Amino acid sequence: MTSVDMLRTPAALADAERWTAHNYHPLPVVIADGDGAWVTDVDGRRYLDCLAGYSALNFGHRHPRLIEAAHAQLDRITLTSRAFVHDQFADFCRGLAELCGTDLVLPMNTGAEAVETAIKVARKWGYRVKGVPDGRATIVVAENNFHGRTTTIVSFSTDPDARDDFGPYTPGFVTVPYGDLDALAAAVDDTTVAVLLEPIQGEAGVLVPPAGYLAGVRRLCDERNTLFIADEIQSGLGRTGRTFAVEHEGVVPDMYVLGKALGGGIVPVSAVAARREVLGVLKPGEHGSTFGGNPLACAVGTEVVKLLATGEFQRRSAALGAHLHAGLGALVGQGVVAVRGRGLWAGVDIDPALMTGRQACERLAERGVLAKDTHGSTIRLAPPLVVTEGDLDWALEQLAAVLREAR
Template identity: 80%
Template sequence: MLDDTLRTPDAVRDAQRWTAHNYHPLPVVISEAEGAWLTDVDGRRYLDFLAGYSALNFGHRHPRLIAAAHAQLDRLTLTSRAFVHDRFADFCRELAELCGKDLVLPMNTGAEAVETAVKVARKWGYRVKGVPAGQAEIVVAAGNFHGRTTTIVSFSTDSDARDDFGPYTPGFTVVPYGDLDALTAAVNENTVAVLIEPIQGEQGVVVPPVGYLPGVRQVCTERDVLLLADEIQSGLGRTGETFACDHEGVVPDMYLLGKALGGGIVPVSAVVADTDVLGVLQPGQHGSTFGGNPLACAVATEVVRLLATGEFQRRSAELGARLHAGLGDLVGRGLVAVRGRGLWAGLDLDPGLMTGRQACERLAERGVLAKDTHGATIRLAPPLVVTEAEIDQAVAQLAAVLSPA
């Protein structure tokens, strides 16, 4: 336990005093966690309905993941990719098999996976498709959130993420999300890839129209363009399938994975594709000191094995139906709309009632933690270990926030 003298107001003030203000967290200071529950420095417990933006799909301190980390800590933690370690092959093979692909390129963060995919797609375009040097283009969707590196914010349409960080990287064409005609028109002879989230998380858990993803897949196939699926938030069980693309039977050319792949213990990301795509890279052209390190591989291998049983995908689908049914009852009672799949929901509040931030602050007072986005929208993403009773409790607290006595 932390020192008894540490209390929430003091810890919040210290955080504000000594850190750059690139986040605006709720005034809660967490000291312990287990499963779907968090405990703050004052001993108060909260239901976690954010799950680290899907980084904690398996809950806090899942016993199998903690055991894997402990065992690896006693043996080997880092070698760099200058040498091969004994956890690397199993991780890459098992993740490739889960994805139905040939090769895995491990990295650390989601943004690194996206940057990796951009580089690979461009090199594939020059070496395989025959695009003239320096002319490769990638089509992306408005409302996207793929990270915050200088290249990635160059094609963001979020002013908070983009403004004042130029000059911007060229080579990207932005089209409306869900508009297949606009995407088709944007693809030309120099297009090497379409980079898309099958469900846009940061935008408010926006699900595209039925048929959109299969249409994008068809366009990419017909025009010799790679389909890059950013499943960093939507993948690994979150939506009730292993990948959000699975809901419409779409298989991308690259899976971009992260967040839940690290089991809530270490940052792990990966790009997964077939040899004809990832095989364009040669030694020295891309890498990472920590990417695919032994500790990361030990934890991520156990994550893959948890997913291989299908248990967590089923839980997400079944419990997600319960969550969405409960939230649907609140439409017209403070909620304007509910979107999402599985244990993932975006809620649009009546903007005349309160902001998303205010709703999250009031939920926190009632023992439920969630996160706002874009004004009057909040996101719910509980760990996949959540129970029916815990879902009902969170929905009841939201109902109380929306209709205070």
Template identity: 85%
Template sequence: MVDDRLRTPGAVRDAERFTAHNYHPLPVVIASAEGAWLTDVDGRRYLDCLAGYSALNFGHRHPGLIAAAHAQLDRLTLTSRAFIHDQFADFCRELAELCGKDLVLPMNTGAEAVETGIKVARKWGYQVKGVPAGQANIVVAEGNFHGRTTTIVSFSTDEDARADFGPYTPGFTVVPYGDLDALAAAIDDNTVAVLLEPIQGEQGVVVPPEGYLPGVRRVCTERNVLLVADEIQSGLGRTGATFACEHEGVVPDMYLLGKALGGGIVPVSAVAANADVLGVLKPGQHGSTFGGNPLACAVATEVVRLLATGEFQRRSAELGERLHAGLQSLVGKGLVAVRGRGLWAGLDIDPTLMTGRQACERLMERGVLAKDTHGSTLRLAPPLVITAEEIDHAVAQLAAVLAG
């Protein structure tokens, strides 16, 4: 029997009634949060093991980030790029230094960063590499998730993301992820870029074979092709390094960043590259009204400063070992496989036991929130402020769910 005093059922019904059904959320209605914990409208607490798909790497309401936002709200929130504001240069300089690049182009969402990267790579191809007009192509990987704009879904292999949204944008060649020979064979004289996630998040936190990313870097250098790393989910501390590419000593020509860059407060994304790449853009050729706005820059600058200390990268690396050890102990006890790096894991559940959705619903009942993908796969990406005890708690709840 449903308790009539609970607010959750009515709030869920209203959400279903008045919104387009482009998501299938768990039936939980969050009202407040702090650190790694969420509280719903009925006062029940949940351990957040998704962190807004890595947008909340620093936890909910990190005091330094909240303070930066409050201070900026009292001063200035938007000017557009028609003018320069006093937060802009610091953000661009400090993010460029973090990335080891010359220039930064601020945008808002991850998909905008990807679209920007595509445009810059094509323009670089025409103006610098000398590709004939209209002939530029970009090599991408199967199982990719770079966003949901019409251009991006044109090279998606996920039919849920792609079906019925054509006609599709040409200029992309899809190859198997992790297959260096296939990637090298796909590059021709008109190829301007290889666009990859160093770890495929939506696909189930898929880590490529060792040596793959260095091989891609070598091929791109040899063939005069830009290596564009989509670090929107994998970057900014999630994997135990500032960027996932660092685990194999790879430096891309272009970083695409987002999610955690906004600290879970405002949407912030950016493209970082050297002047010989980003310098191809001239006034009027690309832009965004809200991109690089004062509020976004104030928060994102504080994010960059948190990362510059190295504390969160170390936490992810150390606590990630604990998380993965706990999860590996469940292989053969309901889990078929575990993948990932740092505080990021993809778990394949024995499909004869339950679906990923069912596992998430049962975890929710036990006070842990996670997200499924592709049938029987779960993704765990807790905030980097999570404690060792909280990790053990999450693993224990998963073990209980798997045990039935």
């Protein structure tokens, strides 16, 4: 190990503090390299990545097939804008549409852009198809949601950190408790064009809704002629043991909102996928993005779709997720209060009498495990789907040690 006087981390952290706005509060780790489920910092110390870029790295760091696809495209063309069609575009859109079982795909870049796209499409569908009076469209959302950080999206956030001081806020949203079908039914009226939900609320602490909730949402939307929009940006593409989290209840939404893992951890790629009668309401000039669906993004995204088409990663997530949750369950009463999640995704409530979530993540990082806290004493675990059972056992040992030392 490099001597303390030779460590590069302190200077790198100081530079970051000096030159960047404080929109994040990162752990004091400066990553320089990554391979699979592991990363290495500027001083050569290795860490098991149990966050995976908030699920953007479902296939691990530098997955060989994704890197190969990116390299090949970099040697050809990386951007055309949507003013022209490029030779990677149709393959990506067709592959993703088939994976989703839908007719059309609209590629964008970031998850927030995809959510904004879904909102615009739902409103136009409401006016042109459902017959909602102009300017009256409403969308029902859930408390503790996290759909992004644009001014429209934070307008319906209930998180003070995301919302406060960013008004005036965009109207047209009705908020109900997550998991409460009766409250949802009472909120949906003739002006409702969509219900926008995360099938599992990630930022809120990996909150899984009550059994039957998503199926109930689907039935309600069918009865009220309202679109069901599933924000699968974090929960989708293999994270929960299925391609999409809604599949755990056999549900097919009217629109999938996708991102993060769709870009393989290489480029930002997002998309909305829906039936033709929904997404087809858009006409040329009404919505767009210079970088949306660019050749590099499509080349990587196409390979991501191919990886998912085999079902291998979904099966790994299901099997390894069961192992992870069994290990976490054994820590309940040993410093852990509760565990939630599906597949390789877990929200772990640490006993607040022992430490905060931030303190738990700092102590885990000292032991070589990277995780992220949220809301008080909760930490989130979402390792890449290429993680091994041995890796998970080692991470569980580190968490057990952190809890033991605090008791």
